[in-house]
Amino acid sequence: MTDLREANRGAVLSDLLVHRPTTRTAIAQRTGLSAATISRAVEVLVADGVVREVSEVVSANRGRRAVALDLVGERSVVAGVDLGASTTRVVLADFAGAELRRWEEPTRSDLPAAALADWLAGMVTGRSAGLGAGLAAVSVGLPGAVAESGAVSNAPNLPQVMDAEFTSGLRRAGAVGIRVDNDVNYALLGEQRRGAAADAGDAAMVTIGAGLGAALAIDGRILHGRHGLIGEFGQLPAGPMGTRLEHMVTGPGILRRAEEAGVPLARPQDLFDDEHRLSPLRTQFDHALQIVLTAVAVASEPEVVVLGGGIAESLAGDLDRYQATLGATLQVAPRLVPAALGSFSGAIGAAIDAVHSLYADLGAEPGFGGGHGRSAAS
Amino acid sequence: MTDLREANRGAVLSDLLVHRPTTRTAIAQRTGLSAATISRAVEVLVADGVVREVSEVVSANRGRRAVALDLVGERSVVAGVDLGASTTRVVLADFAGAELRRWEEPTRSDLPAAALADWLAGMVTGRSAGLGAGLAAVSVGLPGAVAESGAVSNAPNLPQVMDAEFTSGLRRAGAVGIRVDNDVNYALLGEQRRGAAADAGDAAMVTIGAGLGAALAIDGRILHGRHGLIGEFGQLPAGPMGTRLEHMVTGPGILRRAEEAGVPLARPQDLFDDEHRLSPLRTQFDHALQIVLTAVAVASEPEVVVLGGGIAESLAGDLDRYQATLGATLQVAPRLVPAALGSFSGAIGAAIDAVHSLYADLGAEPGFGGGHGRSAAS
């Protein structure tokens, strides 16, 4: 109950972030506020240069044409980064969330923490130069658990990021607000806003690649946990002899287990060739994945579970089968779908989070899908 | 934003529900509202007979003594019911949540759905007669998943409750508001408010008895899921040969597995005698429980996991061991504690939910720990 007027401006912005473009009347209906209040709030936002009237909306209605409102995109640029163990993907977007540029390059995983941060910051600032507006916010997803304090743990595939030097280095390099969160959390956010989990309030994502990660969202909100451990289903000691599931289903785990079984594979993906379809290794993989999917399902009861990550791409043809098994186990099973944004889910989600962080500064409530990310605290 | 004045009254009530008794000034501090506003709101509540000034608070402060405020208890009586597969436990409480009476008796599991509802309703109304005030709300916890719609599923140990006749019968028998939810959800609510999970916003509960159940709370809110399936970790196919975990750790499952192994047990509890400490069956049980605990931990990252249920009582001495294993698996492991309210956690939690439902009618926000239960919809 700070300032009611400001709160209403925030509500308008929040609505505009999700429904874009829209009209004053539509905002009034969705927010439940009166048209008069919306008009007054929009007036301020337009004066502030945050919102702009765009060309009139095409409408089948009879009366006066509504004036479409949209966010002013050119104000500034944000970056969403998915710092993977092997590949780093970046998306630059404008203030309105429109994608401006995307690229990927190998992660310099050979660098120590501070140098890695410098490399990342240099790459992003370098490539965002000359876009007209300055970089206003950066969100970085990384393969580890990010605590409320900003501390990173559980990142075996890119251990440098656990070093406090990494986050502090990032903050030093860029003058702008930097937020850090788990890569899968961002990927789920991306899929919720622009991908396979659109309009699913309860959704989950599982990524399988170099590591196993999961993210859970309930009522549009991504669950974090004080230490960021929510979703670490790879820790489940449910494999044979109590092996952790992450050793059963991730790329390095598959290679090692194949070697131990005397049938070495050239690449983890080979396990999903037809010739291995009935191999014990493949059966164990399926079983382990089934446990993960069931755990995700009963942890948050998502309407949809999005599968992403390098290994998951090889599973596209088997989704129906997994879905069927899941349905046999649970009365109500979630839909199992591949990531619609592909390997860029995480970067896109990070960019969305960065945009959100800017609007949060303007008073927008963390509405549907909001409240993500963690600002890199000192 | 309905009526701001009413909203403030609700905020005062919500605060009073959690901090009881308290003073006007204390409420003002906690809610952030001005003392004037609180005074005005309290005035109305006292006039309505919902709140009362009680004897002055003993204080070490120097100035004028604050007048303690408390809820008026005698207005009405609520009942919390824990309808177990074998035992039914009931708690009667007054409007202020003070326990009036508790008892338990064998569940008439031989009865069909409608008759079971009649038996339950008759028992509760009969025993609550003559308490001065009428029964105003009843909350029933049962061993199954309760959907938003009110439909019950996943109740193998008391299948009658899945029959729509049961809930409709309950509603017919009692004229008052009846709410139904999963028994473990209520048990966790009880432990959060009066027991082992007090002042833990993020908490979880696992009950092991005739069935395996779990409940998760994040930020004081118990997670439900549209179909009430959140927490059904017994469905995890993580036992040997893909056995569901509920078959590994529950009473009936233990007996059957012991028989299959050629070492029949008289009672499931016998598995936890010293003589079985190193038996393969016990090892398998420990492993299965470890998986459940890990899954609960990474599903919601609770500060504390409360263990309840008949089997869990036998585990009291082993909690340290489980805790140690959990700590070895996870960087940050939750505390593992037995249910402080014993076998009445569920009934007490249900009674708290019933009280909450009454205050929700008066405008109290579902604050910390609120928003539980599901009204038995038609």
Next chain:
DNA sequence: GGAGTTTGCTTTCTGCTCGCAAGCAAAGTC
């Protein structure tokens, strides 16, 4: 034991905001 002080609560008053209703504007319909 009286003056001063601290704390709790109430009352008065001011400023702010919202929603209603009326008015204006812009489109389509007849």
Next chain:
DNA sequence: GACTTTGCTTGCGAGCAGAAAGCAAACTCC
């Protein structure tokens, strides 16, 4: 060209919260 529909803005009244001042009841200290 009058009428209707729809979108937005403006004028007005009511409601509410908070600041500040006032009253009340304790304690402390001289």
